[in-house]
Amino acid sequence: MRIIAGASLFLVAPGAMAQPDDITGYLDGIRVEYGLPALAAAVVRDGAVVAVAAVGTRVHGEQIPVRLDDRFHLGSNTKAMTATLAGMMVEERRLRWTSTVGEVLGDDVPGLSPGIASATLEQLLSHASGIPADTEEMLDLYFSNSTFDYNLPALRLRTLEAWQHNAVSVPDGSPFQYSNFGYMIAGSMIEKVSDTPWEQLMYERIFAPMGLRTARLGPQATYGLVDAPVGHRIAADGSVTPMLWGPAADVPPVISPSGNANMSVLDYAAWAGWNAGQGRRGPVLVSPGTLNVIQSVHVQTPVRENPPPGTPETGGYGLGWGVVAFDWADAPLLTHNGSNSMNLARIVIDTERDLAVVVLSNFPGRRASSAVGEVMRHLYLDYAKR
Template identity: 65%
Template structure:
């Protein structure tokens, strides 16, 4: 049994290597407004103040990573320094990748934005409620279908013994079959309800029309074209190794347990389309930079029209007080992206948070400036959310001019 550590235990100080090159290009000098920013030192200060095990961040401008660093340790209280190649979990930030896969299916004529669940999955899931069958891909990707946020009954479907009897694609269909008779209702006012189940169903629609598993598609059509060599799915660390910053679970009494490998180290894999990707900060910067370029740079994963659809707000997000870290609390929502007015930016920015309750990641994209910032940590909760948000704001302000 691993010894539990208190939440107040301060990890030892470590700093990362400075990145000398990325994809064959020299690390660019920071713009004048970034001044003498030493990202390693800055992240280390924030990490120590917040008591985080590890903290990583990157800034991408005009397709070039202009600043990147990773500091801290893979396990709270242990002498296991992180590196720039270390994999961090991005949680629900995977949703923008699932939405992009859906966009590929639209471009190929396999799906339409208004394709309904019943139209695509009716032969595999017979007897769906009329309201569920009528929900569309566009509604699923924008959390506006009427499918509710995770609750106890939905959670029971994620965590059950059926996982031992099915491949993941079949397990997802089986899960929908178990939930199919539920009637769904769009709330009065904003239709927005943050729904992991909705993204699971969108993932099944992608699998059905492509004839390929979601897991294969995200590797072959996003990770590989963008040369995201560290990107993978599930828990960050290789089974039996401590080769990545592992997530940490905070108990009700404040004790902290590093979650190393196995099922407890990530959310259930059946909901992977809603959020189970991991990758290094360097590789996550590639995804951020590709989106910030708004299709002006390769690779051409989707058409320009489809990318614009992905980057366009669809529904208003009602204000939510104290939303769980990793879920939106205000703004608008598109397909896998939120659009938020921050008090430190001159216009709404494209953004998302991700957390599997053991890790946390943030991304913000300014399409007009071709600028993006990513922040990642292997720690959950409000403290991590506030620290990562502080870093995101600081780096955006430093490089936005």
């Protein structure tokens, strides 16, 4: 199968970068060593990109070179953006961190089980509500035929209604259970109090103010074009299938608040740099105080051996952010992994140094996780001591 690339332009705003280091050679060596189609990374210090590159091909087995403005999928790294939208609603007094699901959505979804009804916004965003990780019943709801009958805000409420009979329970020790369903509910709470779909809020309240020109939601390639590095599925026999467009190329839209943003490595670096600066550089999305609430530890996560790519390993968890003590860093760092099972993204932020590293690939799995983790560690250590 020969795939023809769509049109793409390399555009960077004048003055956005002051001759950042070209890490193409290093990045391509890692990409080849681990057998990845594409790999992109950037380092941001004091709000400026100081190193960046994007290497490889948009499609495994094809020769369609990636460009610096190509969109990569962020997966669950979108959760920090959903938490930021929640912070906006809190600052506007439409929500409180202690607002419960029952208070906000009880009229729309009557009959909520007591455990779900009493779950707070803070608990949903910190994975501490008692709502579990994706169960078989949840997966069936995500892929329900109702997808074709309702707008997404209504579909999210119907999905919650269909699951509301479940009792939730907090595990012994840590209450942490990584829950995409919980983020879907948080998205519904944001939609209810703003009277605006989550998707629209993402464009109007985050992408546009930050000037994230390439940012989109859903699969990264434009329908009918290969104008971005597409994700890939790896079968049990090791065969690789590019997932170009359509429903199979991303998570079901009903759980978009849990992770379906995509953007270029430069745009993601801008988001990383804003967070590394603790909201003290423009634009003003939320106040530094609210951002501190989002970035601070709310729950301790249990140790997980070989966690799936896209989920935290251990340490603390804030609201859409992990706070992890890596063995190669001298203090805990903000971090998160993101994967829709076809792509992989990682971010690490050192707010004390105003330093951030982002690494992105259009390939999933352990091999990609090892490569992306190696790049993240190397770039952080290199630029932290400069």
